[in-house]
Amino acid sequence: MKPNAHYQNPALCRSLADRIAEMAKGQIRIMEVCGTHTVSIFRHGIRFLLPESILLVSGPGCPVCVTDQRDIDAFIKLAGQDNTIIHTFGDLMRVPGSSSSLQKEKAEGRDIRIVYSATDAIDTAMVNPTKQVVFAGVGFETTAPTIAASVVAAKRMGIDNYSIYCTHKRVPPALDALASDRDMHIDGFLLPGHVSVIIGRKGYEPFFQKYRIPSAIAGFEPVDILVAILRLVEMITEGSPALINAYPRAVPENGNATARKTMETVFDTCDARWRGLGLIPGSGLAFRDEYAHFDAQRRFGITFPETCLPSGCLCGEILTGKITPPQCPLYNKACTPIDPVGPCMVSSEGTCAAYYNYAAGDDG
Amino acid sequence: MKKDRILLDHGSGGRMANRLIAEMMLPLFNNPMLSRLDDGASFDIPDGRMAFSTDSYVVDPIFFPGGNIGDLAINGTVNDIAMCGAVPLYLSVGLIIEEGFSIKDLEAILRSMSVSAEKAGVKIVTGDTKVVPRGAADKIFINTSGIGQIPEGVNVSGENARPGDKIIVSGTIGDHGITILHQREGLSFDAQMKSDSAPLNHLVARMLNITKNIHVLRDPTRGGVATALNEIAAKSNVGIRIRESDIPVKKNVAGFCSILGLDPLFVANEGKLIAFVEKQHADDVLRTVKEDPCGRDARIIGEVVSLHCGKVIMETAIGGERIVNMLTGEQLPRIC
Ligand code: SF4
Numbered sequence: 001m002k003p004n005a006h007y008q009n010p011a012l013c014r015s016l017a018d019r020i021a022e023m024a025k026g027q028i029r030i031m032e033v034c035g036t037h038t039v040s041i042f043r044h045g046i047r048f049l050l051p052e053s054i055l056l057v058s059g060p061g062c063p064v065c066v067t068d069q070r071d072i073d074a075f076i077k078l079a080g081q082d083n084t085i086i087h088t089f090g091d092l093m094r095v096p097g098s099s100s101s102l103q104k105e106k107a108e109g110r111d112i113r114i115v116y117s118a119t120d121a122i123d124t125a126m127v128n129p130t131k132q133v134v135f136a137g138v139g140f141e142t143t144a145p146t147i148a149a150s151v152v153a154a155k156r157m158g159i160d161n162y163s164i165y166c167t168h169k170r171v172p173p174a175l176d177a178l179a180s181d182r183d184m185h186i187d188g189f190l191l192p193g194h195v196s197v198i199i200g201r202k203g204y205e206p207f208f209q210k211y212r213i214p215s216a217i218a219g220f221e222p223v224d225i226l227v228a229i230l231r232l233v234e235m236i237t238e239g240s241p242a243l244i245n246a247y248p249r250a251v252p253e254n255g256n257a258t259a260r261k262t263m264e265t266v267f268d269t270c271d272a273r274w275r276g277l278g279l280i281p282g283s284g285l286a287f288r289d290e291y292a293h294f295d296a297q298r299r300f301g302i303t304f305p306e307t308c309l310p311s312g313c314l315c316g317e318i319l320t321g322k323i324t325p326p327q328c329p330l331y332n333k334a335c336t337p338i339d340p341v342g343p344c345m346v347s348s349e350g351t352c353a354a355y356y357n358y359a360a361g362d363d364g
Numbered sequence: 365m366k367k368d369r370i371l372l373d374h375g376s377g378g379r380m381a382n383r384l385i386a387e388m389m390l391p392l393f394n395n396p397m398l399s400r401l402d403d404g405a406s407f408d409i410p411d412g413r414m415a416f417s418t419d420s421y422v423v424d425p426i427f428f429p430g431g432n433i434g435d436l437a438i439n440g441t442v443n444d445i446a447m448c449g450a451v452p453l454y455l456s457v458g459l460i461i462e463e464g465f466s467i468k469d470l471e472a473i474l475r476s477m478s479v480s481a482e483k484a485g486v487k488i489v490t491g492d493t494k495v496v497p498r499g500a501a502d503k504i505f506i507n508t509s510g511i512g513q514i515p516e517g518v519n520v521s522g523e524n525a526r527p528g529d530k531i532i533v534s535g536t537i538g539d540h541g542i543t544i545l546h547q548r549e550g551l552s553f554d555a556q557m558k559s560d561s562a563p564l565n566h567l568v569a570r571m572l573n574i575t576k577n578i579h580v581l582r583d584p585t586r587g588g589v590a591t592a593l594n595e596i597a598a599k600s601n602v603g604i605r606i607r608e609s610d611i612p613v614k615k616n617v618a619g620f621c622s623i624l625g626l627d628p629l630f631v632a633n634e635g636k637l638i639a640f641v642e643k644q645h646a647d648d649v650l651r652t653v654k655e656d657p658c659g660r661d662a663r664i665i666g667e668v669v670s671l672h673c674g675k676v677i678m679e680t681a682i683g684g685e686r687i688v689n690m691l692t693g694e695q696l697p698r699i700c
Contacts, residue, residue, distance in 0.1 A: 010609075013682040036625075043627070045684020116549065116624075222682045348625060358686045 007221030008044070016226035017049040023233045029055045029185055030232055031178070031321050033171065034192030035062030035349025036220055042358035044222045054229070057321035060174055060277060061192055062349035063138045064091045065319060065342075068273040070304040071167045072097040072343075075136045077302060078165060079110045085128060086112045087121040088136040091347040094340060102136075118150035118164070125154070125162035134296045135164045141203075142194040144168040144285055145259035148266035151287075151294045163296040166285055169272055171195050172207045173283035177274075178320060179211040186321070188214040188232035190225070193247045198263075200255025201245040208243035219247040266291050275343065276316030313342035318351050325355040332356065370465040375495030384493065388471060392478040397454075397489040405454065405489035410513050415450035417441055418509035424698040426473070426503055428547045430540075430559030434473035436634060436700060437506040438480035439563045440585070446565040447581040447637065449520035449572065450512030452484060457491040458507040463498045473504065484563035486510065512565075517576045524579035525600035527670040530646035532639045534567065534653055535560070535661040536612045537589050538628035540635070540700070542620050556616055562635030567656045571639065574652050580640035583633065585700055587691040590629040592638055593676045594690040604676040606666030606688070630691045632700060640668065 006012075032038055038058045041047060047056060060066050076097045079086045086102070093103040093114065106112040111131075115121060118135050125133035137147050147164060154162045171192060178184055191204060196217045208215055214235035218228035228246040235241055245251050263285070272284025287295040296302070313335070314328040325331045325344070335341035337353055344350035373380040390399055397405045421437040431439075438455065445452040457477070461470065481488055539560040546557050564583065571578060580600070584592040589611075597604045613621075613628045621628050635658055641649045646664060653659035666678075676688040 008681050010681065010683045013684075039625075042686060043680070044682050045678075045680035045686040046682070048680075048684035048686070049682070222684075357689045 007219075007223040009223065013049060013222050013226055016223070016230055020054065020226070020230050020233050021051040023230070023237055024051055024053045025237050027053055027055060028187050028233060028236055029057055030188045030190055030229060031057045031059045031186045032190040033059040033061040033175065034190075034195070035065070035347070035351075036194065037061070037190055037192065037218065037225065038351055038354050039349055040220045040222070041225060042354045046222060046225060049226075050229070054233070057186070057324075058318070058351040058354070059178065059321055060274060060319040061140075061171070062344070062347050062351070063140055063169070064089075064095060064347040065315065065344045065350050066169065066274045066276065067092075067095070067138050067167050067343065068275050069098065070273065071165070074165060074297070074302045074304065075102060076100050076105055078134050078136075078296065078300060079105045079112050081132070081300065083130065084111065084132045084134060085124055086110070086134050086136055087115045087118075087124065088112065089116075089138065090114045091349070092136060092138060094346045095343045096340065118147050119153075122150055122154055122159060122162055125159050129161060131161060133162050135162075137164050137166045137168055139168050140171050140192075140195050141198045141263070144267065145198060145256075145263045148262045151266050151291055152262065154294065155291065163294050163299050165296040165302075166267070166287065167272070168267070168285045169274065170269065170283050170285070172199070172204055173280050174274065174277060175204070175207050176210065177277055177280045177283075179207070179213055181320065183322065184320065186213060187236050188216070190228055190232065191215055191217040193217060193219045193224070193250060196245070196247065196251040196255065198256050198259050201243065201251065201253050203255055204243055212241045214241040215243045216246045217244070217251055219250060276319035315342040315344045318344050325352040328352070368467050370461050370463060370467060370470065370495055372463050372495050372497065375461065375493055381493065388474060389491070392474050393481070393488045395487045395489065397487065398491070407454065407489070412516060413514040415445050415448035415512045415514055416509070417444035417448070418507065419444060420505060420507040421700060422502075422505050422698050423544065423700050424502065425544070425547055426469070428559055429543055429557060431561035432473055432476055433504060433506055434475075434477040435480040436561050437508045438477050438484065438486075439561050439634060440700060441508040441510045442480075442484045442486055442563045442565050443583045443637070445510050445512035446563075446568040447520070447583050448512070448514060449518040449568070449578070449581060450514045451569065452486045452510055452512040452565050454489045455481065455486050455508050455510040457488050459491070459493045460501050460505040460507075461493065461495050462501045462503050463495055465503055470504070480563060484565055515572065518572055519576075520578060520581050522580055522582065522596050522599040525596050525602050525640045525668050526579060526642075527602055527668050528643045529579055529640040529668040530643055530664050531593075531604070531606065531666045531668070532641060532646065532650055532653060532662055533589065533612065533665050534564070534637045534639070534659040535635075536614045536617065537584070537633055537636060538613060538617045538621065538631035540633050541588070541631035542617045542626075542628075545624075546620065557620075560633060560635035562658050564635065564637050564658060567637070567653065567658050570652050570656055571649050574648050575642070575645040577642035577645050578639055578649070579642065580638070582638045584636060584638055585634060586632050588628070588630040588632055589638060590627070590676065590688045591691045593688065596640070597676050598674050600668075601673050603669040603672040603674070604666060605669055605679065606676065607679045608681040610663050610665045612661045612663050629688060634700060
């Protein structure tokens with residue numbers, strides 16, 4: 001199991017962990033913002049290598065988990081329309097809405113298909129000209145450009161029966177919301193590698209200048225993560241905060257300008273509702289008027305009922321790192337991956353699912 | 365066969381059905397028990413214990429690199445019987461075919477069933493064919509059942525794992541599931557990927573020849589190695605420890621898994637087995653497994669412990685530790 005031997009070198013990992021242990025003084029809380037980091041940390045058993053003084057808390061970086069209940073309900077509503085094909089990423093299928101889930105709707109006979117990219121949805125739209133094909137778009141800056149590209153392509157090709165229900169979100173405004181929360185006490189941020197490929201180190205500069213909390217962009221292999229943690233611990237103990245790129249082999253200083261341009265052609269920023277974090281200004285992506293035609297929300301006149309989280313689910317606290325899953329009374333009792341109560345237990349990148357699937361011992 | 369598509373009449377039990385059997389099936393599966401074409405096969409049974417197993421095959425796509433639904437259906441049931449420690453003897457085959465299915469494809473599937481049965485040394489002694497209207501099934505579904513004889517002194521069961529047992533896996537994991545997924549999604553970035561579909565009964569016979577102290581045998585199909593180990597840990601009420609760096613995974617499979625966020629431990633295999641072997645015999649058994657064409661990449665991946673009962677814990681490649689849990693839900697539907 002060594003796809004990337006150097007970045008999983010046991011001796012190197014061990015020595016990085018030892019240096020972290022030497023450096024760390026007192027309790028240090030580091031938030032890994034990204035769900036892929038959470039999973040990698042668990043899968044590789046990285047917590048096991050780290051000293052107890054380093055507390056890794058998971059943040060709001062799993063797109064399915066932060067999708068607001070209203071949006072989940074809207075997907076389900078769309079799936080119930082006649083002559084409609086919904087395309088979605090797999091994880092979304094099992095997220096419980098207020099009264100159903102996409103998976104249950106599919107079992108009822110609704111046409112809901114799992115795809116790996118938005119271009120698959122365009123293909124479906126072309127071969128089913130009499131049907132409405134809606135892509136349920138959840139994600140961050142990582143996938144937003146591909147969604148935007150699919151919209152540009154659809155417009156160019158004159159594909160009329162394709163639309164997107166866009167719940168895509170931007171990471172930096174969420175960091176801002178977390179950092180300004182007085183209950184949070186985050187000493188350092190491990191910033192998401194994939195998102196950074198698009199927005200670059202520069203994309204976080206305004207956030208960093210505002211709060212000056214040590215921040216490091218990290219890759220997803222064990223060595224990447226440990227190196228980034230080491231750099232954070234150095235900055236924290238020396239009291240010299242910086243915003244560094246510890247994943248230079250993938251993340252350019254300025255990110256990917258072409259991808260951002262495509263994104264900006266189609267989308268403008270807007271306020272967006274995050275599960276657990278509430279309304280965050282400027283954190284969402286809304287269709288520009290030239291592309292409004294592709295906005296499923298407008299096309300089908302989706303309105304939102306007021307809904308609340310399933311009773312007892314503490315996903316909000318989980319997503320802001322205020323509690324760990326075992327502290328949720330439903331964890332591993334009423335809520336398991338087979339019968340999930342909240343999205344954090346459904347998504348493969350969800351913190352509750354990661355604890356359930358990987359944590360050795362009760363608290364990981 | 366003049367027409368090149370399966371018609372509803374082919375499943376009627378009438379003249380068309382008879383022709384299908386006489387012209388396509390009997391020449392391929394000929395043996396005295398089948399060719400009597402009675403309502404069922406009759407045969408003598410040996411003394412001792414028998415194993416009996418059944419499975420249905422709905423894999424999509426039906427043809428894939430390394431095999432097709434036909435050999436999968438034979439190998440799958442042969443392996444299920446072999447995992448009871450038994451020598452598979454006789455199989456039944458039930459075909460459910462969608463109207464309009466290509467006769468050429470059916471012929472190819474039947475041919476590979478016959479080749480696999482021959483390879484495994486089992487006889488297909490009874491069968492049934494149904495044709496359902498277009499849309500009522502997807503191309504072709506196959507059910508196979510089979511019986512086998514358990515040799516004297518063999519006692520293999522998921523409940524028999526004991527602390528100290530060494531865990532052998534017979535080769536690289538995840539090949540079948542990833543090949544199917546690869547094929548289904550039309551992802552063409554690796555031409556080398558191939559299903560591992562193979563009969564394992566000869567391998568099992570070789571192993572049992574070395575020692576009867578093989579406590580558990582399991583072919584980790586759906587749910588993969590992780591699910592099989594969890595079931596064994598629970599049934600035997602023992603703890604299992606495995607080492608990530610000892611688990612054989614082909615480079616291309618590992619790469620593909622990491623792109624799609626899949627864990628090879630959860631991906632289906634169709635020609636691999638896991639064996640729990642008493643410690644002092646483990647090296648001998650491993651050596652024998654490695655001599656078999658199905659077991660060249662075999663490794664000892666861990667052992668049974670009396671701690672953390674019911675749980676599987678893995679030492680990660682970087683020296684960390686984590687739980688390996690059971691698969692929840694269907695990771696990849698219609699994989700076999
Ligand atoms: S354990 Fe379940 S109910 Fe509790 S926070 Fe996680 S997803 Fe929500």
